Amino acid sequence: MSGALSVRSDGTVVLSVVVQPGARRPGVVGHHGDAVKLRVAAPAEAGRANRAVCELVASLLDIHAADVTVISGATSRQKRLAIRSVQFASVEAWLATLPS
Numbered sequence: 001m002s003g004a005l006s007v008r009s010d011g012t013v014v015l016s017v018v019v020q021p022g023a024r025r026p027g028v029v030g031h032h033g034d035a036v037k038l039r040v041a042a043p044a045e046a047g048r049a050n051r052a053v054c055e056l057v058a059s060l061l062d063i064h065a066a067d068v069t070v071i072s073g074a075t076s077r078q079k080r081l082a083i084r085s086v087q088f089a090s091v092e093a094w095l096a097t098l099p100s
Contacts, residue, residue, distance in 0.1 A: 016080050031095075
């Protein structure tokens, strides 16, 4: 299992990410240490980048954006996301497809 990924007892998947706000090309960069590096176009002001991160992860996992929330690091580039309505194995398989 990747260090970027864990699961809580209630089945919520927790994903560690590093975010680059204000990026020209939003998307997934790949693994970044024990996290996944994401780029979002939204600036890091008034929670806009956090919302963009949740929307990006939700679209990649084909779930609703409301099922992804920032649980730590709201004002940091390093964040932990809680992801509901998805199977751990699905997220793990998605992580396996990312570049190192």
